Amino acid sequence: MTTPSAPFAPEQQPAAPAKKGGAFLKKVGGFVVLLVVGLAVKLGIPYLTGDAPVHAKAGECVTVSGPDNDPKVDTVDCSSGKPDLYKVVKVVDNTFDLNVCGDKYSALAQEWDADKFVLCLDEVAPKK
Structure with a gap:
């Protein structure tokens, strides 16, 4: 009796080496986006929605x-x-x-x- 041959499996290509700068740029970019969104929420939204207190001047x-x-x-x-x-x-x-x-x-x-x-x-x- 003969043993069946192993199923054909194509050779796997080695993964391309990761670019070192790409991961760093993604982290920095993500941080910058998070910082901009945080500042917009902290400083911009209350003024846009009218929740900021009125600092009226004398005579108004x-x-x-x-x-x-x-x-x-x-x-x-x-x-x-x-x-x-x-x-x-x-x-x-x-x-x-x-x-x-x-x-x-x-x-x-x-x-x-x-x-x-x-x-x-x-x-x-x-x-x-």
Whole structure:
């Protein structure tokens, strides 16, 4: 009795040697993409979606809405007659001290990353 011959198997070609620079470039490229996306999320999206606090200037008017622990502030035209309309009397940078506005004005502390400030507000009487 004869033993059957082994099945025919084509010779395998040795794998091409990996390019040394390609893997490094992929890692660096991936890191750069990750860094750009991270910065865009951290810096860009809140400004695009309107979640960044308003750093109004003295003389501008703002509306204040939302809960006390997370107020939403929007800059508006002083003649808009909107409810909860305030005129910014002064802006005090680098503080959360609500006493800087004194007893005459309302104070609203805001923070955006390392930027902290207090808006001193005077309520605008609604137009009749």
